[in-house]
Amino acid sequence: xxxxxxxxxxxxxxxxxxxxxxxxxxxxxxxxxxxxxxxxxxxxxxxxxxxxxxxxxxxxxxxxxxxxxxxxxxxxxxxxxxxxxxxxxxxxxxxxxxxxxxxxxxxxxxxxxxxxxxxxxxxxxxxxxxxxxxxxxxxxxxxxxxxxxxxxxxxxxxxxxxxxxxxxxxxxxxxxxxxxxxxxxxxxxxxxxxxxxxxxxxxxxxxxxxxxxxxxxxxxxxxxxxx
Amino acid sequence: xxxxxxxxxxxxxxxxxxxxxxxxxxxxxxxxxxxxxxxxxxxxxxxxxxxxxxxxxxxxxxxxxxxxxxxxxxxxxxxxxxxxxxxxxxxxxxxxxxxxxxxxxxxxxxxxxxxxxxxxxxxxxxxxxxxxxxxxxxxxxxxxxxxxxxxxxxxxxxxxxxxxxxxxxxxxxxxxxxxxxxxxxxxxxxxxxxxxxxxxxxxxxxxxxxxxxxxxxxxxxxxxxxxxxxxxxxxxxxxxxxxxxxxxxxxxxxxxxxxxxxxxxxxxxxxxxxxxxxxxxxxxxxxxxxxxxxxxxxxxxxxxxxxxxxxxxxxxxxxxxxxxxxxxxxxxxxxxxxxxxxxxxxxxxxxxxxxxxxxxxxxxxxxxxxxxxxxxxxxxxxxxxxxxxxxxxxxxxxxxxxxxxxxx
Numbered sequence: 001x002x003x004x005x006x007x008x009x010x011x012x013x014x015x016x017x018x019x020x021x022x023x024x025x026x027x028x029x030x031x032x033x034x035x036x037x038x039x040x041x042x043x044x045x046x047x048x049x050x051x052x053x054x055x056x057x058x059x060x061x062x063x064x065x066x067x068x069x070x071x072x073x074x075x076x077x078x079x080x081x082x083x084x085x086x087x088x089x090x091x092x093x094x095x096x097x098x099x100x101x102x103x104x105x106x107x108x109x110x111x112x113x114x115x116x117x118x119x120x121x122x123x124x125x126x127x128x129x130x131x132x133x134x135x136x137x138x139x140x141x142x143x144x145x146x147x148x149x150x151x152x153x154x155x156x157x158x159x160x161x162x163x164x165x166x167x168x169x170x171x172x173x174x175x176x177x178x179x180x181x182x183x184x185x186x187x188x189x190x191x192x193x194x195x196x197x198x199x200x201x202x203x204x205x206x207x208x209x210x211x212x213x214x215x216x217x218x219x220x221x222x223x224x225x226x227x
Numbered sequence: 228x229x230x231x232x233x234x235x236x237x238x239x240x241x242x243x244x245x246x247x248x249x250x251x252x253x254x255x256x257x258x259x260x261x262x263x264x265x266x267x268x269x270x271x272x273x274x275x276x277x278x279x280x281x282x283x284x285x286x287x288x289x290x291x292x293x294x295x296x297x298x299x300x301x302x303x304x305x306x307x308x309x310x311x312x313x314x315x316x317x318x319x320x321x322x323x324x325x326x327x328x329x330x331x332x333x334x335x336x337x338x339x340x341x342x343x344x345x346x347x348x349x350x351x352x353x354x355x356x357x358x359x360x361x362x363x364x365x366x367x368x369x370x371x372x373x374x375x376x377x378x379x380x381x382x383x384x385x386x387x388x389x390x391x392x393x394x395x396x397x398x399x400x401x402x403x404x405x406x407x408x409x410x411x412x413x414x415x416x417x418x419x420x421x422x423x424x425x426x427x428x429x430x431x432x433x434x435x436x437x438x439x440x441x442x443x444x445x446x447x448x449x450x451x452x453x454x455x456x457x458x459x460x461x462x463x464x465x466x467x468x469x470x471x472x473x474x475x476x477x478x479x480x481x482x483x484x485x486x487x488x489x490x491x492x493x494x495x496x497x498x499x500x501x502x503x504x505x506x507x508x509x510x511x512x513x514x515x516x517x518x519x520x521x522x523x524x525x526x527x528x529x530x531x532x533x534x535x536x537x538x539x540x541x542x543x544x545x546x547x548x549x550x551x552x553x554x555x556x557x558x559x560x561x562x563x564x565x566x567x568x569x570x571x572x573x574x575x576x577x578x579x580x581x582x583x584x585x586x587x588x589x590x591x592x593x594x595x596x597x598x599x600x601x602x603x604x605x606x607x608x609x610x611x612x613x614x615x616x617x618x619x620x621x622x623x624x625x626x627x628x629x630x631x632x633x634x635x
Contacts (some may be wrong), residue, residue: 050634054630057542059541059542059630059633060630079547080546083541083544083546083547084544084546086542086543086544086545087543087545088544090541091543092542092543094539094633096535100536100539100540101245101536102238102242102244102245103241103242105228110228111540111543112543112544113542113545114228114234114237115234115540115545115549116544118233118234119229119230119232119233119234120229120230120232120237121230121232122230125228161541163542164544219355224622
């Protein structure tokens with residue numbers, strides 16, 4: 001077994017448990033992601049991709065099954081511990097509502113570290129600038145998040161996801177809202193980071209073209225992983 | 228970003244700054260509320276202080292009097308009174324029994340600041356063809372002036388009372404056509420009479436009183452009223468003016484005299500003050516409540532507007548506690564900043580109103596009392612109100628499920 005970041009064993013997720021409207025969204029999901037892997041998660045709308053991503057991202061808990069992150073079973077962890085583990089291990093890139101509008105690009109990138117440490121400092125700022133440079137946006141460091149194009153915002157969001165040096169970045173259709181050129185740039189950026197720093201990526205996408213450029217494709221249909 | 232501020236402060240201030248118009252309007256609302264509270268409190272305190280000062284420097288705070296004279300009908304047997312109707316006897320002016328002893332007792336009480344024996348009775352003041360019935364008070368100036376500040380009310384002449392001097396009210400002087408230095412024939416009902424020199428005219432702020440007031444030395448009045456060595460009242464002041472009634476009751480219980488406090492004799496004034504205080508408190512309470520609801524409403528809207536951002540913050544590792552504090556702080560900051568503007572507005576309104584509002588005689592309506600305590604307290608209260616008002620929105624923000632929030 002290679003260095004394993006993420007392991008799901010027989011993970012199920014149901015909503016409205018016990019009610020007449022009970023719906024099971026995920027069925028017996030088994031999934032492993034190793035360090036440095038770049039995995040695409042595809043599937044039709046409503047197939048449970050986002051739910052799966054939320055569970056992996058510790059934003060939601062599975063109804064049954066085991067979720068292990070870096071070998072640690074998450075079932076026993078409380079809300080505070082989950083928040084801590086999430087902050088330190090996982091980075092997020094979302095499709096919409098990318099940045100916090102009251103802050104500049106640089107401050108948005110600083111945010112995960114700031115939240116963790118409590119106080120701003122010069123080295124957090126340095127780190128943010130370095131990340132912005134990595135995504136090619138050092139010139140926009142002091143722009144308010146709202147004064148940037150969608151592609152630029154998404155690159156800042158990638159920089160932000162990397163701020164805490166996470167082991168795993170979860171991206172929920174990060175390019176779904178961008179034109180082809182910007183989408184390509186954002187994807188390449190993530191690939192680059194993956195290659196350079198060995199960060200694992202789990203990328204939800206509708207874009208089969210992008211999916212094919214990943215290390216592995218996992219297809220989810222009706223809450224099950226297709227073999 | 229300020230290095231010294233923690234994340235919660237930075238986020239709270241940024242969120243408020245980003246909400247520009249919303250923030251400005253709610254700060255305006257808080258400021259107006261605080262201004263109303265500051266203005267009303269300071270003005271009422273001033274009015275009350277002014278009134279109390281006037282009342283308490285022109286009359287004693289506690290007055291000891293002879294007990295009521297009552298008829299004691301003969302009884303045939305135990306408990307059986309023969310007469311069906313017992314008429315109340317006329318109240319002769321009599322001296323307080325053993326007053327020097329009572330004075331010594333009063334002086335020994337720790338709460339008492341001044342004690343002055345006084346004799347008062349009706350006399351005729353005659354000058355030429357004019358005569359007026361007046362109330363002559365025989366006083367010991369050195370102790371009496373500590374209780375009733377006659378020197379402060381002297382309109383002409385000086386507050387001097389040797390055995391041949393008299394100080395009279397300005398209206399009485401007008402009626403008699405007399406002025407300082409003139410002689411006045413003072414005649415008692417018993418027929419005794421003395422010629423006294425007017426040394427001063429007093430204005431006690433009340434026309435009726437000014438028409439009847441006359442002050443002479445204690446011994447002069449005693450001989451005029453045919454009560455040598457006697458006094459009819461003992462006037463007193465105490466340290467805590469609001470304790471006067473309690474002290475009066477204690478005195479009454481422990482001596483043979485009747486004790487009236489200024490609180491009892493000015494019951495109407497007191498009711499008015501209490502009513503004003505109650506309405507002031509109610510107004511403050513409701514202004515505070517509406518400010519609190521305003522803050523809560525603005526913050527609730529802010530939480531809803533920012534729910535996606537809150538979700539993202541939670542996803543990147545922000546704890547519920549941190550989110551809670553971000554929104555609590557916003558409430559506190561709004562309350563504090565609003566109270567600063569409000570205090571300035573209230574003080575400005577007070578200064579303006581103080582300059583404009585005058586009493587009938589042109590003197591100030593209320594003294595300008597701008598206590599630092601009032602402003603500090605108001606700011607503190609507004610900040611606490613802000614924090615409390617922010618509790619519900621902050622809890623709501625902290626409880627947001629990031630999955631729901633981000634999905635929107």
